[in-house]
Amino acid sequence: MKKDRLLAKWLSNDLTKEELAEFERSPDFEKYQKIKNYTAHLEVDDLDENDMLSNILSQKKAAPKVFPLYKKWMFRAAAIFVLVLGITLVMKFIVPETQTANYGEKTTFSLPDNSEVVLNSGSEIHYKKWNWDNNRHLELKGEAYFRVAKGRRFEVHTNLGKVSVLGTQFNVKVRKNRFDVVCYEGRVKVNYANTQMLLTHGQSVSFENGKQVKRNIIAMQPEWMDNQICFYKENISSLLDEVQRQYNITIELNAKDTTSLFTGKLPTQDLDVALQIISTTYHLKAKKVSKNKIIFDEK
Template sequence: MKKNDLLARWLCNDLSEKELAEFEAGPDFEKYQKIKQYTDHLEVDELDENAMLSNILQQKKITPKVIPLYKKWAFRATAIFVLALGITFAMKKFIPETQTANFGERTTFMLPDNSEVVLNSGSEINYKKWNWNNNRRLELEGEAYFKVSKGRRFEVQTNLGKVSVLGTQFNVKARKNRFDVVCYEGRVRVNYANKQLILTHGQSVTFEDGEQFSALVKASKPEWMDNQICFNKENIKSLLDEVQRQYNITIELNAKDTTSLFTGKLPADDLNVALQIISTTYHLEAKKVSENKIIFDEK
C-alpha cells in the first residue's frame, strides 16, 4: 500500500524533495515514467460548486451525496493507476521483444513455443509474443541457430532473404551482402531475391553478390557453437570482420591482396592461434598495439 500511495502522490506532484529523490532512485521508476507519458493527458474536470449547489436545491426529494474535494486527487490517481496497469500489460503483450548478442558474446533463449534460438556474436532478433503460435515470424540481423518446435510455419526474415520451415534445425547468417543457410534436420525453404529453393538435411546454400553456390555439411550443428569459426570461400575482410565480432577486438589490415578466398576454420576461443593461422595463410605479420587492437602488415 505504501508503494501505491507514493505512486499516486507522485502522479499528482505531491511528494517532498526527499520522497521524490527516493522514488526516482527506485528500480521501477523508468517504467513509471513511460506510463506517465501515456497518462499525462488525462484530466479530472474541475468542480463547478455553484452549479452543483443549484442542481441539489432543485432536486429536493433526492438525498445529496457529498464528495469531499480533498479526495479529488485520489480519484485521479486511482484512475490513472488502473489505466497504467492496463498500458503496462499491453506494452508487455504487443511491443516486440528484442534479443541481442554483443561482440564477444552469445545468447541462448526460448521462444513462446519452446523453439530454441542461439544468437552468434554481433547479432539481434526481434519478434512479437502476441499470437505467436499462429504467426511464428521473427527478424534477424546477423547469425543464429534455430531448433524449431513443430507447429505452424516458422519464418526468419533478414535484409537479404527469408527462410521458412515447419519444424527443423537450421542456421541462418546474413552479413553485409552475404546470405548463408544450412539445414541440419528436416527441410527449409529459402527465398533470395527472385529465387526459391528447398534444402534438406546436410545441405547448405550461399548467396553473395548475386552468385549462388551450394555445399554439403556433415556436422550436426554450427561449428561456431563449438568455438570454431567456419569459413567457406570468404575474403579476408569478411574473415577479419567475424574475428572482430567473436573476440570483441579491432583489427587494422595493411595489405594489397584482399580478394583471395579462405576456406577453413579458426578457433573462437584462442586469439593467438587464430592470428597465427591468418598470418601464415596470407603472409602477414600480426602486431598487438593495445589490449583490444591488432594490426596486420605485409611481411
C-alpha cells in the first residue's frame, strides 16, 4: 500500500525530499521513470462534456416496444378468430348442406342458383354449395317439388333412380320401393335401373318393384303443395304411411282385407276428414287412443 501511495504522489509531484529519495532507491524506479517520460509526449484533446452527452443522446437506440399482457392475448384471440372464421367458410362451402322436412311439416328453400325446392313431410336433401353453378346435383330422400333456374344440367339423385333437367318444374317422390316423377313444365329425363325415358309437360312415370306405370296428369302442381295427398291405385299400407308422415301420428291397422287399391285425395290439414274417408273406403272404424295414435279396426 505504501508503495502505491508513493507512486501516486510521485506522479503528481507531491513527494517530500525524504520521500523522493526513498522512492528513487526502489528497484522499480527506473521502470516508472521510463513510463513517465513516454506518456509526457502524448497529447489529449480537451474533453467537451456537453458535446459528448449530445452525441450519446443522438445515437441512443429506440427503446423496444413492450406490449401489455392483455394486448398479447387480444392479438392471439384475433388470430384464432380469423382461423376459425376461415375454417367455417370452407366447411360451409365444401361440406354438404342438408335440408329436412320433419313429419307433419313442409320446408321451402332456395339453392345457390335461386332454384326453388319444396320438401314434403318426412323428406331430406343433401347438396354442396361449392362450384354449384357447374355441378348442379343433389341427393333426395322422400319427396320434393323443384322449380329449376336455367343453367347447366340439374340432377336429382335418389336410391332408385335419377332425374336430369336443364330448367323446368317437376316433382320427384321416393318411398320404399316406389319411384315417381311428374313433369309440370319443360322436359325431364328419368333413369331407373336400365330404363331411360323423356317426360314432357303433363306426363308422369311411376316404378314400383320393377313395374312401370305411365300416365298423364292435369294438376298445375303437386297436390300436396295445396294440402292434399293424391293417390293413384295405392295399397292401404302405402296410403297409411303417407298419412302418418303428413300428420306426424302412428297408425295401427287391424284388418284382413288390405289388397284393395285406393285412388283419390286426402286432406293434410284435417285429420278427422282423412280418417273418415279411409274408414268408409275400407269399411273400418277409426279410434283415437291418444293424441298421436290411431287404431283402425274392422267394423
